[in-house]
Amino acid sequence: MKNLLSVAAFAGLCLLLVAPVQAEGGNIAAGKAKAGMCAGCHGTDGNGVASNPLWPKLAGQIPAYLDKQLHDFKSGARKDPIMSGMAAALSPVDMNNVAVYFASLKTSPGAAKNEELAKEGGKIFRGGDAKTGVSACMSCHGPSGLGIPPRFPRVSGQNAAYTEKQLLAFKAGTRSNDGDIMTRIAFRMSEQEIKAVAQYMAGLH
Known part of the structure; x- marks a missing residue:
């Protein structure tokens, strides 16, 4: 129950920290x-x-x-x-x-290329890591990885190599255009954990 409350609290914090920018209309x-x-x-x-x-x-x-x-x-x-x-x-x-x-457009389903890594990544995606202070990815990206509008993107089915590259950029601080939420989370993740989460999200759909 404590972990579930922590996930809910973090999700609420995500929504409060990010200004509501909407892409409305459009042709x-x-x-x-x-x-x-x-x-x-x-x-x-x-x-x-x-x-x-x-x-x-x-x-x-x-x-x-x-x-x-x-x-x-x-x-x-x-x-x-x-x-x-x-x-x-x-x-x-x-x-x-x-x-x-x-x-x-319709997203094509992806697949994890390393099932062992994906299994490890699934634990982080859904439960985070209390020891290192890494929050569950689904807090901001949803349990199915479909994202939470307007700012938290869909991650399900995304190319693992791309996801890994972005998480490493957040970790290194070379990408910081989306506030400091991802920077703080990725900084606490090991490269192994980043690879694992990227594999899991690639097959999530």
Whole structure:
């Protein structure tokens, strides 16, 4: 019961700490037209490309989250040489349209490539680690990994390599555009735990 109360309290804290930014409206058709330039990395269906698992799936992602990330790439709050260049050409309306377009697409199911690691990651995802102060991932991303709008993204089915890369960036402090929640959590995680959680979330759907 104590652990469940801790998870609930942390979930409430997540929602309080993050300002409610919504990607409202948006034109899916216009977003599709703009998203043509995204297909090389994110796939024609938004589910990424097999040649590089470091590029994320965007299909089915929370639109407000995608919208914010595009704004952050454009402003430099989140750094990536490819995405910064792509976002530079987009207006706020374009970003909203692209976000709702990708959100409208169906996410393809993923799979863990290492079942042992995934089993370890599942324990952290659902229960955290009281010894190191790592909170359960599902507190902010939901028990099925579908995310909690507007800021906590869908993580289920995401490429494990991409998830691992982002968690390591949060741990190192090289990514800090989403407040300090993920920075604090990832900092307490070992690289082994990060790999495990990434594997588990890849097969979560």
